[in-house]
Amino acid sequence: MTAAPDLGSPFVAAEVADGVLRLRIERPERRNAFSQDMYRALKRAAVWADRQPHLDAVCVTGTGEWFAAGGDLSRRVDVDDVETEWDGTDLFPFRHIERCRKIWVAAVNGVCHAGGVDLVLHCDVTVASDRARFRVPELLRGLPDPYIGARLVAAVGLARARFMIFTAEEIDAATALQIGLVGDVVAHDALGERVASLLDRVRATGPAARAALKRDINGRLPAGDPSLFSLVPSAEMAEGMAAFVEKRPVVWPR
Numbered sequence: 001m002t003a004a005p006d007l008g009s010p011f012v013a014a015e016v017a018d019g020v021l022r023l024r025i026e027r028p029e030r031r032n033a034f035s036q037d038m039y040r041a042l043k044r045a046a047v048w049a050d051r052q053p054h055l056d057a058v059c060v061t062g063t064g065e066w067f068a069a070g071g072d073l074s075r076r077v078d079v080d081d082v083e084t085e086w087d088g089t090d091l092f093p094f095r096h097i098e099r100c101r102k103i104w105v106a107a108v109n110g111v112c113h114a115g116g117v118d119l120v121l122h123c124d125v126t127v128a129s130d131r132a133r134f135r136v137p138e139l140l141r142g143l144p145d146p147y148i149g150a151r152l153v154a155a156v157g158l159a160r161a162r163f164m165i166f167t168a169e170e171i172d173a174a175t176a177l178q179i180g181l182v183g184d185v186v187a188h189d190a191l192g193e194r195v196a197s198l199l200d201r202v203r204a205t206g207p208a209a210r211a212a213l214k215r216d217i218n219g220r221l222p223a224g225d226p227s228l229f230s231l232v233p234s235a236e237m238a239e240g241m242a243a244f245v246e247k248r249p250v251v252w253p254r
Contacts, residue, residue, distance in 0.1 A: 156181055
């Protein structure tokens with residue numbers, strides 16, 4: 001068995017066991033918010049896993065009370081980041097996860113907001129703790145998330161997607177299961193056992209057949225359009241993010 005690679009972020013732990021690359025988001029002091037090196041680590045995990053013939057799946061989970069809070073709007077630099085992303089559409093790992101022929105399993109251990117929901121929407125199998133909660137608050141920050149717009153409608157239907165997007169209301173795990181955002185919900189203490197069982201079931205399927213079907217399913221889904229970000233005045237996004245960081249009411253420029 002090949003050991004897990006260094007993914008380039010101290011906040012994404014990786015190990016290989018029983019034909020599965022296991023990833024853990026470990027930044028609880030920042031609610032597991034994604035810095036750019038963390039997004040890059042997930043991309044690298046997808047690329048690396050795709051090349052490993054002995055791997056069947058990638059499992060990603062969080063630490064503590066949070067699965068993931070989305071992107072770190074504080075832009076706090078916790079590690080040296082000297083690499084530059086040449087392709088602006090590759091700042092996020094989501095299309096790499098979809099292109100990866102391995103099955104991605106999301107074990108949602110706790111609160112899941114914004115980019116965490118994006119991650120859930122792009123994984124193939126999702127099981128959540130009954131303590132999990134879901135929210136898409138991007139519009140409160142002036143950010144038109146193209147991945148939420150593309151995939152939430154496909155997952156939960158137009159009315160529920162619009163409700164979640166335009167109200168930014170949080171929903172619990174039971175509601176997420178009811179509307180189709182996740183595939184299963186279990187008691188928090190049973191999450192690990194349930195995920196292990198699901199991974200065994202995935203590994204029992206034909207590798208080439210499941211990869212072909214994953215590609216076919218994802219090929220029928222709408223793609224996110226990152227150019228949406230360019231349609232919003234920079235002053236609006238700057239004010240939304242500043243208000244969030246400063247914990248004050250937002251004053252939108254008109």
